[in-house]
Amino acid sequence: MRLDREITCAQVVDLVTAYLEDVLDADDRERVEEHLVFCDGCSTYLDQIRQTIAVTGRLEPEDIPPALQDKLLAAFREWSPA
Numbered sequence: 002m003r004l005d006r007e008i009t010c011a012q013v014v015d016l017v018t019a020y021l022e023d024v025l026d027a028d029d030r031e032r033v034e035e036h037l038v039f040c041d042g043c044s045t046y047l048d049q050i051r052q053t054i055a056v057t058g059r060l061e062p063e064d065i066p067p068a069l070q071d072k073l074l075a076a077f078r079e080w081s082p083a
């Protein structure tokens with residue numbers, strides 16, 4: 002485990018579409034997966050994006066409304082341990 006390379010929730014949000022489209026390089030994919038193991042907020046976010054893709058068939062980064070990202074990130078901060 003390379004925990005010194007942990008990424009933040011904001012970085013996961015940035016990477017999640019590429020992650021789901023399987024275009025991340027191996028290092029980034031590993032960091033996203035490590036983050037998802039312990040972060041319920043990002044796991045929930047990933048599920049929501051997956052559902053969006055299931056409905057629309059594909060997802061472009063601009064398909065995620067900035068307002069939704071802001072709302073989710075605010076929720077992540079509330080859920081995070083102090």
Ligand SMILES: [Zn+2]
Binds near residue numbers: 011013040042044077
């Ligand atoms: Zn997170």
